[in-house]
Amino acid sequence: MKFSFKNDYSEGCHPRILEALSATNFVQQNGYELDDYCLNAENLIRKKIKNPQAKVHFVSGGTQANLIAISAFLRPHESVVSAATGHILTNESGAIEATGHKVHAIETSDGKIRPEEVQKIIDLHQNKPHQVKQKLVYISNSTEVGTIYSKKELIDLYQFCQEKSLYLFVDGARLGHALTAETNDLSLEDFGKYSDAFYLGGTKNGALIGEAIIINNENLQQEFGFHLKQKGAMLAKGRLLGIQFEELLKDDLYFDLAKHANQQAMKIKKAFQEIGCDFLSETFTNQIFPILSNSQIEKLSTNFDFYVWKKIDEEKSAVRLITSWATSDEIVEKFIIEIKNLK
Amino acid sequence: MKFSFKNDYSEGCHPRILEALSATNFVQQNGYELDDYCLNAENLIRKKIKNPQAKVHFVSGGTQANLIAISAFLRPHESVVSAATGHILTNESGAIEATGHKVHAIETSDGKIRPEEVQKIIDLHQNKPHQVKQKLVYISNSTEVGTIYSKKELIDLYQFCQEKSLYLFVDGARLGHALTAETNDLSLEDFGKYSDAFYLGGTKNGALIGEAIIINNENLQQEFGFHLKQKGAMLAKGRLLGIQFEELLKDDLYFDLAKHANQQAMKIKKAFQEIGCDFLSETFTNQIFPILSNSQIEKLSTNFDFYVWKKIDEEKSAVRLITSWATSDEIVEKFIIEIKNLK
Amino acid sequence: MKFSFKNDYSEGCHPRILEALSATNFVQQNGYELDDYCLNAENLIRKKIKNPQAKVHFVSGGTQANLIAISAFLRPHESVVSAATGHILTNESGAIEATGHKVHAIETSDGKIRPEEVQKIIDLHQNKPHQVKQKLVYISNSTEVGTIYSKKELIDLYQFCQEKSLYLFVDGARLGHALTAETNDLSLEDFGKYSDAFYLGGTKNGALIGEAIIINNENLQQEFGFHLKQKGAMLAKGRLLGIQFEELLKDDLYFDLAKHANQQAMKIKKAFQEIGCDFLSETFTNQIFPILSNSQIEKLSTNFDFYVWKKIDEEKSAVRLITSWATSDEIVEKFIIEIKNLK
Amino acid sequence: MKFSFKNDYSEGCHPRILEALSATNFVQQNGYELDDYCLNAENLIRKKIKNPQAKVHFVSGGTQANLIAISAFLRPHESVVSAATGHILTNESGAIEATGHKVHAIETSDGKIRPEEVQKIIDLHQNKPHQVKQKLVYISNSTEVGTIYSKKELIDLYQFCQEKSLYLFVDGARLGHALTAETNDLSLEDFGKYSDAFYLGGTKNGALIGEAIIINNENLQQEFGFHLKQKGAMLAKGRLLGIQFEELLKDDLYFDLAKHANQQAMKIKKAFQEIGCDFLSETFTNQIFPILSNSQIEKLSTNFDFYVWKKIDEEKSAVRLITSWATSDEIVEKFIIEIKNLK
Incomplete structure (x- = not known):
């Protein structure tokens, strides 16, 4: 799953x-x-x-x-x-x-x-x-x-x-x-x-x-x-x-949950930044839009689900990743490992 | 309460x-x-x-x-x-x-x-x-x-x-x-x-x-x-x-809950019948409409809440009583005792 | 026509x-x-x-x-x-x-x-x-x-x-x-x-x-x-x-035209009254609703068009007659002659 | 007027x-x-x-x-x-x-x-x-x-x-x-x-x-x-x-009236072309949109009414002129004379 x-x-x-x-x-x-x-x-x-x-x-x-x-x-x-x-x-x-x-x-x-x-x-x-x-x-x-x-x-x-x-x-x-x-x-x-x-x-x-x-x-x-x-x-x-x-x-609780979602997104954003990704827009909330190559998107899709948001050119698209109050550290860590492997 | x-x-x-x-x-x-x-x-x-x-x-x-x-x-x-x-x-x-x-x-x-x-x-x-x-x-x-x-x-x-x-x-x-x-x-x-x-x-x-x-x-x-x-x-x-x-x-479950509600209503209906009440309409579901005197309504209202539904004349009105999946035997028994005391 | x-x-x-x-x-x-x-x-x-x-x-x-x-x-x-x-x-x-x-x-x-x-x-x-x-x-x-x-x-x-x-x-x-x-x-x-x-x-x-x-x-x-x-x-x-x-x-002009329509209706109303008709409602404007027998309705329909408005019983209905600014004296006179012949 | x-x-x-x-x-x-x-x-x-x-x-x-x-x-x-x-x-x-x-x-x-x-x-x-x-x-x-x-x-x-x-x-x-x-x-x-x-x-x-x-x-x-x-x-x-x-x-009649309107517009269009005007769009119906200088617009406005449609720059705007079945030859001729004087 x-x-x-x-x-x-x-x-x-x-x-x-x-x-x-x-x-x-x-x-x-x-x-x-x-x-x-x-x-x-x-x-x-x-x-x-x-x-x-x-x-x-x-x-x-x-x-x-x-x-x-x-x-x-x-x-x-x-x-x-x-x-x-x-x-x-x-x-x-x-x-x-x-x-x-x-x-x-x-x-x-x-x-x-x-x-x-x-x-x-x-x-x-x-x-x-x-x-x-x-x-x-x-x-x-x-x-x-x-x-x-x-x-x-x-x-x-x-x-x-x-x-x-x-x-x-x-x-x-x-x-x-x-x-x-x-x-x-x-x-x-x-x-x-x-x-x-x-x-x-x-x-x-x-x-x-x-x-x-x-x-x-x-x-x-x-x-x-x-x-x-x-x-x-x-x-x-x-x-x-x-x-x-x-x-x-x-x-x-309301703000703690939102802050948690944001923090998980920011960790993921940082991982994408570290491998040199650009983003469709600069965001600090729980939605991020990294621009990935088609092969990167394919690799990440093996274990994770997300929307391909906007085609940039024949080789690249922005994807949309949303985190929430329920996104665990464990999942984020696993995902970051996969991001690092994209490099 | x-x-x-x-x-x-x-x-x-x-x-x-x-x-x-x-x-x-x-x-x-x-x-x-x-x-x-x-x-x-x-x-x-x-x-x-x-x-x-x-x-x-x-x-x-x-x-x-x-x-x-x-x-x-x-x-x-x-x-x-x-x-x-x-x-x-x-x-x-x-x-x-x-x-x-x-x-x-x-x-x-x-x-x-x-x-x-x-x-x-x-x-x-x-x-x-x-x-x-x-x-x-x-x-x-x-x-x-x-x-x-x-x-x-x-x-x-x-x-x-x-x-x-x-x-x-x-x-x-x-x-x-x-x-x-x-x-x-x-x-x-x-x-x-x-x-x-x-x-x-x-x-x-x-x-x-x-x-x-x-x-x-x-x-x-x-x-x-x-x-x-x-x-x-x-x-x-x-x-x-x-x-x-x-x-x-x-x-x-869906039907058991409904049947329970109906049965509780029918027990209450029977109690009203036994003290000689008339009803606004003859119902076999979880809504009953007994016709009570103003003083009977007042007495019943001390411990129970319900709508006075329709004025019949200066002395009497029909009330509406609704039971549900959550209406317990205990409550129904207490209520029936009060009904019997209305006579 | x-x-x-x-x-x-x-x-x-x-x-x-x-x-x-x-x-x-x-x-x-x-x-x-x-x-x-x-x-x-x-x-x-x-x-x-x-x-x-x-x-x-x-x-x-x-x-x-x-x-x-x-x-x-x-x-x-x-x-x-x-x-x-x-x-x-x-x-x-x-x-x-x-x-x-x-x-x-x-x-x-x-x-x-x-x-x-x-x-x-x-x-x-x-x-x-x-x-x-x-x-x-x-x-x-x-x-x-x-x-x-x-x-x-x-x-x-x-x-x-x-x-x-x-x-x-x-x-x-x-x-x-x-x-x-x-x-x-x-x-x-x-x-x-x-x-x-x-x-x-x-x-x-x-x-x-x-x-x-x-x-x-x-x-x-x-x-x-x-x-x-x-x-x-x-x-x-x-x-x-x-x-x-x-x-x-x-x-x-606006009021003259309306008054003319009313007067024509009142002349017709009077003719119906004179032959003993009842009316569905008592009106003094340009709409009248005389109650006629089926055969009277049939006769009047030969030369004139109007709505049968409401059935009163098997033998009688009220009809609706509307006059207007354009209803001429000549037409009204012709119609009254026919009404008188209904008696 | x-x-x-x-x-x-x-x-x-x-x-x-x-x-x-x-x-x-x-x-x-x-x-x-x-x-x-x-x-x-x-x-x-x-x-x-x-x-x-x-x-x-x-x-x-x-x-x-x-x-x-x-x-x-x-x-x-x-x-x-x-x-x-x-x-x-x-x-x-x-x-x-x-x-x-x-x-x-x-x-x-x-x-x-x-x-x-x-x-x-x-x-x-x-x-x-x-x-x-x-x-x-x-x-x-x-x-x-x-x-x-x-x-x-x-x-x-x-x-x-x-x-x-x-x-x-x-x-x-x-x-x-x-x-x-x-x-x-x-x-x-x-x-x-x-x-x-x-x-x-x-x-x-x-x-x-x-x-x-x-x-x-x-x-x-x-x-x-x-x-x-x-x-x-x-x-x-x-x-x-x-x-x-x-x-x-x-x-x-329907088509004759429309054709008349178009023809009057085309005559006016031609007059504007002859004095070297550009147009907002190329039209062959009864609407034309010549581009005029502010002073030309002011002059034409003395005897004729029309909408200034779209500002082109500080000195020029397109105006909208509409002719109809009722636009007479006489009016068109007068207007053309004024157009020629704009040059």
């Missing part, structure tokens, strides 16, 4: 979550986000982001979080701006458009959006009402190509959005990995301050399922439950989500 | 499910329904319904199952026929209409639909194309008022639907309870034969979350995965759903 | 409209509602309703007016309350649901809605967010069964809506006929005061096409043009609509 | 249309596309395209034609491919996305789509069902930048679409202008053969309003009326559309 570096959701969940599910299993609770665990998890999040007015909702996955938040926040004629690599544009089967909203793509080299590029989209849509009105900027952190936003970049973008009456929404499917990257200077608290809403991903960081949507902007908090219900996202046993986030956040 | 008879999703899940989650936790699997457990669970279901051509998909809840199936099956101008008590009409926050489809309500005494009532709706919509075209009949079994369809009723309705080019879709959130009721004469196999699609509920019968959508009609199977993805229902860790249904269905 | 009383849109348009189209034909104008005629017509309407803050938009038909106004005014989880006979429920092919919004039906004897019946719908939807939120009351005046609202009825309903934070929207496809009925005590001005928005129908009152949507509530006026454009309702040659409404409203 | 070259819908309609409206004004007709004129116009079109099986529907504008056809033809997970300059992407306020469908943009130099570019989009969307499925190719002829497809280009694209199970849909808002361009080698009949559906524009070629949607593919013809009605496009007085298309098509 090959070990898979294809993604960060190949295993179940951190054992503490299974323990928490067992420990609470026969406690009767209200359904639909009204259980004690969801309420506790909401309060833990409010404290961590230092925004006691924030509203928190728990859903089962990232596409669901994106489509519900965006369609709840926008009116029918309002559109979304995203990097061309944004998950909503590349891997959600038109979920946002299916709710009626256009998504504008910005081509980028690093998966990140800057104010001047959003401004260009706005400038191109001045023939109102014959063109849609841009209203929400969607960013991911870490991005789909493994990069992260700096504090300055986030604040600049948020201020621009404020000036232009745009909402800033952050897809945090891998926010844990972003915040524990060695080059990171942002905190969870910053996302409570410099975004209208964001979500904190559980699925890719040790939970069975679950993303926590945090709405900072009070205007966007109103009647959000209706949207969850109407889109089929309100779990009868909401406890399943509450228990997991409570367990992940009651101490630093 | 009061014991709650408010619903059948107040606890976590059957312990065997937690064990199965633990046992498989570190096995790496593909995401998005392509794991071994989903494949196994699909095959188990195909065998149990004796329909090897059926396609099975797993989603996290009932509203999600209803809205995705219905919107995937219909074209924009096609509508749904449901009992007025149908879950899609009463408790899904307009989820079906939100996908663009009208739902016609049939008033019933017992929550069940007969062909002649569907025909009446069709007759009222002959001014085409100024009126929508009826295309799908939605039924629940057991119904939202605890009743069940007989084999004859199901076959009659299915044949009528076939003649009229209507799809028959069955909401089986509590299908286990229906099939194990003492008055039931239907089998799971019958739903593989006499419906275009149906779903088998996990959430209300011992799973943490999860409903299995089974599509019998091959025309409706095509490209269903796109709809799951587009509506945010395709879990990255689809294994969570597969493992649960595999565990529930690899032996008779 | 039989003369048709089937509806009030069987002919082209009032000759003054064709003259106005000819007279302005080669004047160059801006497109998309920005022509002089639309602007003039908007001002004429503002003056007539004595609401200088009102915004006016012109669309090509009633279903279009209804679906755009309602979907522009509501958020995704909000629903509409209508009489069961309301045009949006009976003859618009699910157009409102197709925009994602549920429509609740109120059964009525006369096609009109009272506050207490709206309140009943609200009371049945208190399980939030599992049930939709009622937000807009849709009424027609004159109604689809020919009746009209009194001033007291309109004010009562509007005040109720204000108290409950509901919008009141009036389908005025036949508002001209309502306002010129002999029993009417409402004015156009009242609709500028006692509704959030309404539309003034041209198609059924002498125009080639066209309805004027008037939005009184300033919160609902914002960015309405986007919705018109996005739904395909913004005509490049908006002048076609502006010219017609300018012509109809620059003097009393 | 300046003369406007801003677009081809600044005037009313060709006088023969007003005459036809007058001549038929008091003839009673059925509503909703069931009048004699619509039926006649449908037959005229079937004959001209030599496809007796085609179905024809009349709507009031181009955005309406596009959104109804596309949303009627596609299932929820299917997407559209268009040139980046396509009207549905640039000037319809997100109308297609508002019906739930993603539109992929192809960057082009001339507004036209080739098979290899569609194939690239398909190649980028192979991760099914996580990415939408391409199902319809949307082209305009003449394009939004005034260019036209050759017969070979249309046939190549249609054959590619057939091989790939894609529908080919042609926006013919200016199809008359395309078919009468001096460089054209396509006929109306070709569009009956080499497309699944297309529309024939009236609004920009002498009608008051109106586009004729022609559906060649029989699978796409089914139940189309429901979509028209549900989207608010079915006019009660459908006669208004039928009369106009009957008049335009009963002889060669």
